[in-house]
Amino acid sequence: MSERPSDLSVRMYQVGFGDCFLLTFHYAKSFDRHVLIDFGSMKLPKKGAPKEGLLSVAKAIRDVCKSDAYPDGKLTAVVATHRHKDHISGFVTNEDGTDSGYLIAKMMPDLVIQPWTEDPSAETHAEQATGTTGDGPSKAAFVNSLRGMSEFAEAVVKEVQRRSSERYGRAARAGSLLANLAFLGETNLANPLAVENLMEMGKCTKAEYMANGDSTDLVKHLPGVNMHVLGTPTLE
Numbered sequence: 001m002s003e004r005p006s007d008l009s010v011r012m013y014q015v016g017f018g019d020c021f022l023l024t025f026h027y028a029k030s031f032d033r034h035v036l037i038d039f040g041s042m043k044l045p046k047k048g049a050p051k052e053g054l055l056s057v058a059k060a061i062r063d064v065c066k067s068d069a070y071p072d073g074k075l076t077a078v079v080a081t082h083r084h085k086d087h088i089s090g091f092v093t094n095e096d097g098t099d100s101g102y103l104i105a106k107m108m109p110d111l112v113i114q115p116w117t118e119d120p121s122a123e124t125h126a127e128q129a130t131g132t133t134g135d136g137p138s139k140a141a142f143v144n145s146l147r148g149m150s151e152f153a154e155a156v157v158k159e160v161q162r163r164s165s166e167r168y169g170r171a172a173r174a175g176s177l178l179a180n181l182a183f184l185g186e187t188n189l190a191n192p193l194a195v196e197n198l199m200e201m202g203k204c205t206k207a208e209y210m211a212n213g214d215s216t217d218l219v220k221h222l223p224g225v226n227m228h229v230l231g232t233p234t235l236e
Contacts, residue, residue, distance in 0.1 A: 003029055004224025011064065013057050014048060015041040018086040022061055025076075025222055033076040033222055034065045039090035039104065040194075054090040058100035065107055075109040076221050080198055082115055082232065083191055091194040101197045110221055112202035115232035119209040120199060 006028040013020040018041030025033045039061075041054060050056030065073035080088050093101040199207070208216055214229045 003027055005222070013060065014045055014050075015039075015054065015057060015090070016045040016049065017042040018089070019081075020057060020061075020090065022064060024064065025225065027223075031067070034074070035077045035079065035218075035222075036061065036075055036104070036109070037079045038081055038087040039100070040085055040087040041089060042086040054100040055098075055103070058090065058103040062103055062107065070107075073103075073107040075104070075107040077111040077113060077218050078104070078109040078198070078201065079113045080115075080118075083118065083195055085191055088191055088194040088198070091197045092191070093193060093197050101194060105197060105201050108205065109201055110205050111216075111218055112198055112205070112207045113216060113218065114198060114202075114207070114209055116209045116211040116214075116234070117232060118195065118198075 004027075005025040007026040009024040009026065011022040011024070013022070019038040020040070021037040023035040023037065025035070027033070039054070039057070044050070044053060052059075062073035065075060067074065080091070082088075091101040091104060093099050093105070201207075206217065208214075208218075210216060210229050210232065212229060212231055212233045216227060216229055219225065219227055
């Protein structure tokens with residue numbers, strides 16, 4: 001019988017409007033294994049916000065995951081459920097390598113799991129749903145539609161910024177129609193820097209792009225743990 005975890009710790013980090021969960025599986029006869037699920041924020045909390053924003057959160061995650069063998073921390077897996085800003089903005093990197101995404105990348109996750117819509121090998125310029133199996137619509141056409149939605153969201157954000165500047169000389173007041181439109185638009189931006197970092201982390205080790213019902217290699221990294229992939233759904 002394979003070893004099973006003796007305990008599980010679940011950490012939920014205060015990132016305001018966003019998500020960041022660290023699951024630590026404790027094994028009595030071996031080392032702890034850490035799985036980071038999402039890391040993003042739309043807006044930091046008004047009270048008790050991390051002094052350095054998401055960088056402080058990344059440092060806290062590193063401190064949990066580090067050991068003598070891995071002074072920069074070690075992640076068993078990173079799971080990015082979808083590309084909305086409140087779920088992945090913490091994976092963003094900057095040119096000088098000091099941002100939160102850089103610290104996460106230094107933890108060298110053994111596996112990076114993302115939705116099948118992020119698969120870089122998927123065709124993104126399909127003109128029609130051609131059907132990859134049987135008569136069903138193709139994944140490629142859906143990926144292309146997601147790109148269109150991201151471009152629309154970006155256009156919305158730019159237009160809100162222009163109108164707010166003309167009307168108020170500043171950002172739209174909270175609760176107004178313009179502010180609500182800006183919030184919806186920003187949530188749906190493509191977050192290319194975060195997406196690129198996730199892709200690069202996957203290239204360094206292994207990447208999986210999951211759909212509902214798929215099997216994941218994460219079971220090999222977490223002995224004794226059963227898993228069921230519930231998303232992301234396909235058009236079928």
